[in-house]
Amino acid sequence: MRSALFQSLLLTIAGMSLTSSPISNPMAEGTIQLAVDLYHALHCSLKENIIHSPLGAAVLLRMVQLGAKGKALNEIRQALKLQGNEDGEEFSLLQTLFSVSSEKKEFTFNLANALYLQEGFIVKEQYLHSNKEFFQTAIKLVNFQDTKACAEAISTWVEKKTDGKIKNIVSSEEFGPLTRLILVNAIYFKGDWKQKFSPEATHEMAFTKRDGSVTKIPMMNLQLRAKFGHFSDNNVSYQVLELPYKGKEFSLVLILPSEDVTIEEVEKLITAQLIKDWFAETKEDDVEISIPRFKIEQTVNLQETLHSLNVTEIFSGGCNLSGITESSDIYISKAIQKVCIEVNEDGSEAAASSTIMSMSHNQFVANRPFLFILKHNPTGKTTGFTLS
Numbered sequence: 001m002r003s004a005l006f007q008s009l010l011l012t013i014a015g016m017s018l019t020s021s022p023i024s025n026p027m028a029e030g031t032i033q034l035a036v037d038l039y040h041a042l043h044c045s046l047k048e049n050i051i052h053s054p055l056g057a058a059v060l061l062r063m064v065q066l067g068a069k070g071k072a073l074n075e076i077r078q079a080l081k082l083q084g085n086e087d088g089e090e091f092s093l094l095q096t097l098f099s100v101s102s103e104k105k106e107f108t109f110n111l112a113n114a115l116y117l118q119e120g121f122i123v124k125e126q127y128l129h130s131n132k133e134f135f136q137t138a139i140k141l142v143n144f145q146d147t148k149a150c151a152e153a154i155s156t157w158v159e160k161k162t163d164g165k166i167k168n169i170v171s172s173e174e175f176g177p178l179t180r181l182i183l184v185n186a187i188y189f190k191g192d193w194k195q196k197f198s199p200e201a202t203h204e205m206a207f208t209k210r211d212g213s214v215t216k217i218p219m220m221n222l223q224l225r226a227k228f229g230h231f232s233d234n235n236v237s238y239q240v241l242e243l244p245y246k247g248k249e250f251s252l253v254l255i256l257p258s259e260d261v262t263i264e265e266v267e268k269l270i271t272a273q274l275i276k277d278w279f280a281e282t283k284e285d286d287v288e289i290s291i292p293r294f295k296i297e298q299t300v301n302l303q304e305t306l307h308s309l310n311v312t313e314i315f316s317g318g319c320n321l322s323g324i325t326e327s328s329d330i331y332i333s334k335a336i337q338k339v340c341i342e343v344n345e346d347g348s349e350a351a352a353s354s355t356i357m358s359m360s361h362n363q364f365v366a367n368r369p370f371l372f373i374l375k376h377n378p379t380g381k382t383t384g385f386t387l388s
């Protein structure tokens with residue numbers, strides 16, 4: 001599988017208008033911090049590709065937060081780094097993000113969130129209402145005893161919400177007689193580049209995997225002007241490149257360790273502050289780039305991940321989810337996230353090959369493991385969005 005090549009990937013979708021806005025944005029800050037916490041937590045439990053969406057995890061936690069009390073609530077607030085009482089504002093920032101998943105030509109950004117509860121329980125009206133208002137979340141009742149029908153219902157719903165891109169998110173083995181409540185989050189992203197790669201320029205090239213073995217993969221090539229920078233922290237050097245997607249709302253930030261540096265060394269450096277520095281310090285420059293064409297999808301059991309962020313109460317009997325339903329024997333059995341991202345040549349404008357570019361000595365050749373971040377650059381425009 002091609003996806004096994006990268007062995008280390010970071011996917012974060014967050015409202016990060018940090019470089020353009022002098023006003024610090026608590027939600028964006030919190031999301032970056034959560035991204036970093038989750039990344040390090042996941043890194044301990046997964047040995048291969050790491051692709052996850054902190055946005056998705058944040059949304060699931062917030063869905064639960066709306067119905068959680070006491071210890072359960074406190075743990076969530078701590079994991080999300082919420083201070084004080086600015087919930088309203090934070091929720092509205094999430095709403096802005098949701099408006100992104102609208103019908104746009106430039107990119108496909110499908111986001112599906114759902115909370116499935118065992119039939120027979122009664123969901124509080126207030127909870128249904130706030131979830132709909134903030135998260136466009138589906139709250140659904142299913143019969144977990146009928147494992148096959150249940151898995152099918154969940155998978156079909158996710159498939160529909162992601163235009164067929166994310167299939168089989170759950171299987172019937174995941175439910176048991178004690179299952180009462182599960183959380184589901186699915187994200188699919190595929191954007192068109194601002195500047196298109198020419199398919200004729202894509203060639204098979206050698207890629208050195210983390211274990212040192214070499215394989216051939218299709219590598220896309222392009223010369224362009226993009227935000228770029230060389231960094232060195234604690235003698236660990238690497239390059240950072242930001243490739244804009246069409247429509248300015250998203251870009252892909254790639255972090256490539258220098259040849260004599262391992263990906264682990266770069267991973268160890270990652271902090272929320274460092275990510276912000278990357279965004280702030282890269283400068284427009286001419287760069288010759290070679291990056292793999294790829295599609296990766298990964299299912300993450302968020303329960304384990306959240307455990308390492310000290311969110312445990314919501315997964316244990318006796319937790320207080322009385323904001324969701326009155327019954328006391330309700331806790332979350334599973335939190336499943338599936339993320340899929342596709343990167344290929346597609347873009348809006350062909351690379352202007354006739355344009356004279358300064359002879360660039362900047363080369364960005366991703367022929368070894370790299371990290372990437374899907375960055376959301378809120379435009380401030382509120383686009384009309386439909387919920388369906």
Ligand SMILES: *[C@@H]1O[C@H](CO)[C@@H](O)[C@H](O)[C@H]1NC(C)=O
Nearest residue numbers: 069070318319320321322328
């Ligand atoms: C859950 O929390 C609410 C609000 O703090 C409290 O009124 C209720 O008694 C708690 N329920 C349980 C079972 O502890």
Ligand SMILES: *[C@@H]1O[C@H](CO)[C@@H](O)[C@H](O)[C@H]1NC(C)=O
Nearest residue numbers: 232233234235236237265269
């Ligand atoms: C970086 O490498 C140089 C030369 O090897 C060494 O003198 C210096 O102490 C190193 N700095 C750090 C922060 O490791």
Ligand SMILES: *[C@@H]1O[C@H](CO)[C@@H](O)[C@H](O)[C@H]1NC(C)=O
Nearest residue numbers: 037041078079308309310311
């Ligand atoms: C979880 O709790 C332990 C023990 O209190 C603490 O050492 C650790 O830093 C916490 N982890 C996170 C991510 O907050």
